[in-house]
Amino acid sequence: MATFAFYILEFPAGGTGTAVSHTANELIAAGHQVIIYTARHCTDQYPKGYERLFQVVIVPTMDPDTDENLDFLCQHIRENHVAALVVVAMHFYRIKVIKQNTSCKIVYALHGCPFYEAKDFSLNWKHWYDRWLHNGMKETLPIYRNTIDAADRYVVLCEDYAKMLVRKMRLSKANAQKLRVVPNGIETTAVPSLNKEKIIIFVGRLSLADKRPMRMAEIWRLIYQRLPDWRFVIVGDGPEKENLEQYICQHHIERMVFAGFTNDTVSFYQKASIICLTSQYEGWPLCLAEGQAYGVVPIAFDCTAGIRDIISPSKENGVLVPSYNCKAFADKLYRMATDAKWLARMRENVVKKAKSYTMSRNSEGYRKVLEELISD
Incomplete structure (x- = not known):
């Protein structure tokens, strides 16, 4: 069995952190080892009664692209024989450094809608649509191109997001074939109360x-x-x-x-x-x-x-x-x-x-992506 790792800046904060923690435990249940790399380990944000089975490793800096951070990651990845690293929901401009200095495969997981950054660029602009179209996308597209060129697989949350990337970026056939859809999931053991308050x-x-x-x-x-x-x-x-x-x-x-x-x-x-x-x-x-x-x-x-x-x-x-x-x-x-x-x-x-939002659809999706990579 393989060692897989996830790299997320703050963990397990928010919905993204919740999804990663459940996927990590499911991969361990399937016989793999899992490491979580993070700059900020928010131990108070685990769900009540949650059992953590994976290892959490704190990286040196919040900025993933510093030399200190990259040296640390490359060394730790080599020492622990990490087969594949999932970079979660952050821009990692020097992601190629890891590929050049380790044998680790790279999966990029986009946990938002594509090009959300373009909307940030135009936050206070009254002509929002025009600026998004002309300036926001102009600045955002190179960021996405850099990531998808470097990654071995690129994961999105739904089919429409994959289609948007292909259309907006005019992806080559090789890069389009890197795209994978892995939907989010939730714990579906809830017992709902239908006797609601106002x-x-x-x-x-x-x-x-x-x-x-x-x-x-x-x-x-x-x-x-x-x-x-x-x-x-x-x-x-x-x-x-x-x-x-x-x-x-x-x-x-x-x-x-x-x-x-x-x-x-x-x-x-x-x-x-x-x-x-x-x-x-x-x-x-x-x-x-x-x-x-x-x-x-x-x-x-x-x-x-x-x-x-x-x-x-x-x-x-x-x-x-x-x-x-x-x-x-x-x-x-x-x-x-x-x-x-x-x-x-x-x-x-x-x-x-x-009931269709099973956590297993998320963890199973990542398991397939990761096992597919290491079998190539």
């Missing part, structure tokens, strides 16, 4: 570029007075919390409360009726899938293929809203909260759909 939740990091949490406050401000029996609970923490608190206070918005960061999201999923996501972009948001497993009906902007994969068909497994239209989002959310029969019907549907 609670709307957000679960995730309060960060500006991707999550855009201020939109939640703007949306809730439009409808909270018409929903006197409902509460909006924000489960998570992050740099935008202070701005969000100021906005809520400034506009005297009622029944929007902060629960803070917690490892026990299940208790919120069990009570909540609706989960909201107002992100600018997402890969394949675990919070929506996890919510569905517990009977929480999602509503989100239709901004990426990963979100569509979870919610489609809209109005049956949740609600998709035209991207970034907060008024339309508020109208749909109000209808969900006031149409009990429709919400109950969707609740039954999402519980059934979530």
Whole structure:
């Protein structure tokens, strides 16, 4: 059996870290050895009762491209006979150095939607689309080309993301053949409570570029007075919390409360009726899938293929809203909260759909990719 490694800057933070930790344990169960390389080991973020079977190794710097970091990785990879390294959700410009100095195969795992960086470049630009098209993509494409040229395999979350890469990058046949689709998964042992309270939740990091949490406050401000029996609970923490608190206070918005960061999201999923996501972009948001497993009906902007994969068909497994239209989002959310029969019907549907999101589909996908590589 082989030794495989994953390289992720912060671990096991967020949905990406959760997916990696489960995949690592499944690979070990299949007889392989697994090493996790990380710059920041967030030991307080393992799920309650989680059994860690893999080795965690701290790399010297947060920047993966420093000489110190690369020397450390190459030496450790050689000493431990790592057959393949999965680089997870970060830009690693000097990834070729590892290939030149070790016999290790490289897999790059894109855990977001392709070209999300272009949206970051244009964060404060009023002509968002034009700048994304002309400037953002101009700066982003070379980053992707460098990675896909260096990698032996390039993993994305859904088929539409693979098609987007081929189309936007005009990939050669050789590079297109490196693409593999490995969907995310969740623990599907949830026992949902269908006796829900009148609670709307957000679960995730309060960060500006991707999550855009201020939109939640703007949306809730439009409808909270018409929903006197409902509460909006924000489960998570992050740099935008202070701005969000100021906005809520400034506009005297009622029944929007902060629960803070917690490892026990299940208790919120069990009570909540609706989960909201107002992100600018997402890969394949675990919070929506996890919510569905517990009977929480999602509503989100239709901004990426990963979100569509979870919610489609809209109005049956949740609600998709035209991207970034907060008024339309508020109208749909109000209808969900006031149409009990429709919400109950969707609740039954999402519980059934979530059973297809098995963690094994993710771990099995990576096992196939890695074993395929070392057998070449």
